[in-house]
Every structure is written in C-alpha cells, then in structure tokens.
Amino acid sequence: MLELEILGSNATAPTREGPASCYLLRTATGVLLVDAGPGSLLAYCARHDLADLRGIVVTHLHADHSLDLMAWAYRWTFPEKLAQIPLFHPEGETERLAAFDAVFGIPTLPTMHRPIGQSFRAVPMPRDGVTVHEVDGLSFRSFAAHHSVPSAALRFEAPDGRVVAFSSDTGYCAPVAEAAREADLFVCESTYLEADEQALHGHGHLTARMAGRLAAEADARHLVLTHFADPADWDAGREHATEHFTGPVSIAVPGSVFPAGAA
Numbered sequence: 001m002l003e004l005e006i007l008g009s010n011a012t013a014p015t016r017e018g019p020a021s022c023y024l025l026r027t028a029t030g031v032l033l034v035d036a037g038p039g040s041l042l043a044y045c046a047r048h049d050l051a052d053l054r055g056i057v058v059t060h061l062h063a064d065h066s067l068d069l070m071a072w073a074y075r076w077t078f079p080e081k082l083a084q085i086p087l088f089h090p091e092g093e094t095e096r097l098a099a100f101d102a103v104f105g106i107p108t109l110p111t112m113h114r115p116i117g118q119s120f121r122a123v124p125m126p127r128d129g130v131t132v133h134e135v136d137g138l139s140f141r142s143f144a145a146h147h148s149v150p151s152a153a154l155r156f157e158a159p160d161g162r163v164v165a166f167s168s169d170t171g172y173c174a175p176v177a178e179a180a181r182e183a184d185l186f187v188c189e190s191t192y193l194e195a196d197e198q199a200l201h202g203h204g205h206l207t208a209r210m211a212g213r214l215a216a217e218a219d220a221r222h223l224v225l226t227h228f229a230d231p232a233d234w235d236a237g238r239e240h241a242t243e244h245f246t247g248p249v250s251i252a253v254p255g256s257v258f259p260a261g262a263a
C-alpha cells in the first residue's frame, strides 16, 4: 500500500485552505512526512498519531518547506522524549540546520541544546539520483532540482513497484523529469500561471503549463499540482496543465488522499 495525503500545499505561508508545503506518504506500517512547512505539525496531529511517524524528508530549506522543523523538534523532546527518527535533507545544508538550532536551542535544558540535532538523526541526501535511502519499507532517491538553494526532487518506490515523485521547488530541468519517470503520482510545483524569466529560470519555479509539460516528458501517470502562489489559481492551473499533459490532473487540496497506482 502506498498513499499520498496532502496536509498542506500552499506556497509561502499557510492560508485558510491549510498549511504551507507538507505531505504524507502512508504505507501499511507507518507514515513519512515530506516537507515541514508552517502548519504541518498541527495538521498532522489533527489526523495522525505521532507514534506512526517513521521519518521526515525535507526537499529544501526555504521556510515554507521547513519552518516547522523546530516545532517538530520541540514536540519530539517535550513533554516526553519520543523515539528518534531520521531527518533527510539535501546534502550541503548541515550548517543551515545547525544555525536554526543555534537560534532556538535552550541552554538550560540538556535535551534541547540543539533541538533538531538531538531529536532527529540527520541524513544528508546527495542529489545524485543514485544514492538509495530507505525508510518504512520505501526506498527513495534524490535528484538535483533547479532552485535558489539546494533543492531535492524525490522519487519514492514501494516494494510492489509503485512510485510517488515530488518535484520540490524547481525550474524546468532534466533531473526532475528523471525523478518523475513513469511515476504513478507526480506531485509537481506550479507556483505561477505566468511568470518572468528570472522567476522561472533564475530563482527556479514552474508555471502550471510547464508542470504539465514536465509530467508529459516524464510520462507520469497522474499529475498532482501543488505550491500555487494563490489558491484562486487552482482551476486555471489545472486547465493550463492539461494543455500539455493528457493524463489525469489533480490539485493538491489539503485533506485529499491519492492512492498510488489508482488514478
């Protein structure tokens, strides 16, 4: 079994629709959190038991994908210390995580000097498309997305061959298409309906049309659009993506669940 649950999908900050970027992969035996955007801990606790969480994977360290890491670390330590789980992050971001800990660590509490470092077992992910990580029976690899900080597109594979891929934040680039190759579900950012060259190819984002093109190039089976700058763009974004992608296109509405392989 492999299911994708959308906890939050908004770019930049939570809205009344839900948190910023955070997703769950649900297996028969546990839950994996992909991105820890603001609002993710609250949304998770409303629907799931903390004891079911097997690991956290952060695609990149922009705040809308990672700000709640500190909230997760505090909760992982207090009032009771929970069993350590892995925290996967793009290679090269160890210092930035340490800086986060330096700001919010609590010198008078021995278990919270470095809340993230002490709560989770940090695992750097080389974005080489080759190195395989494993958690809760899922294997996954990380690919070099094009973004203003090290950004990891992700490809998760279940033992039965089902695949869920995430673009992370990215411009249009070959490694992300490779991550999404024939994926049952491809969760792809579509920050804009229209944007200028700097936003798309400099900073690194996609329009909904580009997300559709990328899904078509990857031969993905089901495209799930996420990370809209404005939820008001959901319907237009879906229309734009279908200009290029002939398979099913869904919107990552918070609370929705997509079984992998059952598009």
Ligand SMILES: [Zn+2]
Residues within 6 Å of the ligand: 060, 062, 147, 169
């Ligand atoms: Zn970003």
